[in-house]
Amino acid sequence: MEQFPRRLLTVVTEAVLERELVAELEALGVRGHTITDARGRGSRGRRQSDWAQDGNIRIEVVCEPALAERVAARLRERYYDHYAMILFMQDVNVLRPDKF
Amino acid sequence: MDPVTRRCDSHTVALPDVSPPRHNGMQQLDPVIWFFVLGVVAGAARADLRLPAAIYEFVSTVLLLAIGLKGGVELARDSGGLPLAELGGILLLGFVLPLPAFWIARHLGRLERADAASLAAHYGSVSVGTFAVVIGYLATRGIAFEARAPVWVVLLEVPAILVGIVLARGLSGDVAWRHLLRELFLGRSIVLLLGGLAIGWLAGPQGTESIEPLFFDLFKGILALFLLEMGLIAAAQLPTLRRHGLFIVLYGIAVPLLFAVAGAGLGRLLDLSLGGTTVLATLAASASYIAAPAAIRTAVPEANPALSLTAALAVTFPFNIVIGIPLYERLALALAG
Numbered sequence: 001m002e003q004f005p006r007r008l009l010t011v012v013t014e015a016v017l018e019r020e021l022v023a024e025l026e027a028l029g030v031r032g033h034t035i036t037d038a039r040g041r042g043s044r045g046r047r048q049s050d051w052a053q054d055g056n057i058r059i060e061v062v063c064e065p066a067l068a069e070r071v072a073a074r075l076r077e078r079y080y081d082h083y084a085m086i087l088f089m090q091d092v093n094v095l096r097p098d099k100f
Numbered sequence: 101m102d103p104v105t106r107r108c109d110s111h112t113v114a115l116p117d118v119s120p121p122r123h124n125g126m127q128q129l130d131p132v133i134w135f136f137v138l139g140v141v142a143g144a145a146r147a148d149l150r151l152p153a154a155i156y157e158f159v160s161t162v163l164l165l166a167i168g169l170k171g172g173v174e175l176a177r178d179s180g181g182l183p184l185a186e187l188g189g190i191l192l193l194g195f196v197l198p199l200p201a202f203w204i205a206r207h208l209g210r211l212e213r214a215d216a217a218s219l220a221a222h223y224g225s226v227s228v229g230t231f232a233v234v235i236g237y238l239a240t241r242g243i244a245f246e247a248r249a250p251v252w253v254v255l256l257e258v259p260a261i262l263v264g265i266v267l268a269r270g271l272s273g274d275v276a277w278r279h280l281l282r283e284l285f286l287g288r289s290i291v292l293l294l295g296g297l298a299i300g301w302l303a304g305p306q307g308t309e310s311i312e313p314l315f316f317d318l319f320k321g322i323l324a325l326f327l328l329e330m331g332l333i334a335a336a337q338l339p340t341l342r343r344h345g346l347f348i349v350l351y352g353i354a355v356p357l358l359f360a361v362a363g364a365g366l367g368r369l370l371d372l373s374l375g376g377t378t379v380l381a382t383l384a385a386s387a388s389y390i391a392a393p394a395a396i397r398t399a400v401p402e403a404n405p406a407l408s409l410t411a412a413l414a415v416t417f418p419f420n421i422v423i424g425i426p427l428y429e430r431l432a433l434a435l436a437g
Contacts, residue, residue, distance in 0.1 A: 014397070016393075016394050016397045016398060017398070019283075020279075020398060037153075055153075081401075081402075082401030082402050083401060
């Protein structure tokens with residue numbers, strides 16, 4: 001079965017940013033994303049997902065590596081200073097390249 | 101119709117009377133307040149207690165709709181309409197309150213501009229949870245208040261947040277105003293309160309009979325669940341409270357007291373009923389912990405979100421519902437002379 005390389009970009013950040021980030025992703029040309037509620041602990045303390053006001057979300061995007069780089073650069077420039085946000089990338093293989 | 105709904109005059113309403121007022125020691129406290137205490141204690145002790153997020157959303161949705169519906173039904177009964185001078189005065193209060201809140205935080209608290217502006221937005225705006233508690237409090241005591249009180253909540257929620265953002269950013273700042281205004285005016289509390297008011301007004305007393313069991317009869321029980329969750333949320337703020345210390349505690353008590361006097365004074369000036377003056381004093385004293393944090397987080401990201409949220413949730417909300425509301429009732433009584 002033929003497989004096609006893509007990049008998986010994962011962003012964990014504050015739930016309050018959800019709508020704004022979805023708009024950013026669309027503007028940058030990302031075709032799809034998955035968002036899940038998340039909780040955990042990091043440099044900005046413990047974050048719970050049971051109350052929307054201070055919950056976290058995890059956004060996952062699978063796309064071309066170049067686009068993933070553009071998204072990462074944009075998020076770093078705009079949100080890293082003041083928001084709780086981490087971002088990491090992995091190489092993944094997909095079966096239907098036209099979707100990503 | 102609900103036999104226990106009291107109407108003292110054509111403009112006023114009280115929610116169903118649950119139990120006669122008692123004045124013997126601990127029983128004087130409204131039972132719903134104990135649910136808040138239970139939440140705080142369980143949260144602080146890290147007990148295995150947590151309401152799922154969806155339940156919290158549901159409970160607060162029912163509360164907001166119930167408050168709106170009740171007001172709408174009473175407005176439909178009495179076609180006196182909305183007095184514009186009163187609504188204008190209350191709207192103005194919403195724009196004015198953040199200014200002293202900012203000044204106190206900036207000059208007495210020596211906070212950064214962004215943090216002081218954030219506190220100003222939170223304390224100038226209102227808490228619907230506190231509003232639900234004061235309504236329950238007045239209902240238990242059979243004290244009537246103006247049916248249009250939910251409209252006051254709507255009027256007071258947004259202005260202070262806008263003033264807070266301008267205090268932090270200036271008028272020309274790089275704020276996405278269109279997006280922000282949309283989020284603010286389409287926020288849950290405004291949509292559900294106004295929606296409830298409209299449905300109650302359109303359906304009238306007879307029309308709403310079929311939905312009374314959920315929205316009116318269960319009001320106090322739903323409020324109790326809401327307060328249990330609020331207690332858990334407040335307890336989660338306690339570590340932050342320890343970090344920020346005394347100033348937050350002093351600010352979170354002194355500013356509400358000051359603003360309650362302003363709210364009660366305005367209520368007296370507008371010739372509101374005793375219950376209405378108590379409600380307005382409580383609204384002025386309350387601090388937003390839903391609309392303001394979300395708006396400030398996106399519009400003033402350099403402000404420390406924990407500072408304002410902790411003050412509003414862990415200090416001011418408990419202070420108002422346990423000590424403040426009975427105090428504001430006495431203040432309204434004193435002003436009524």
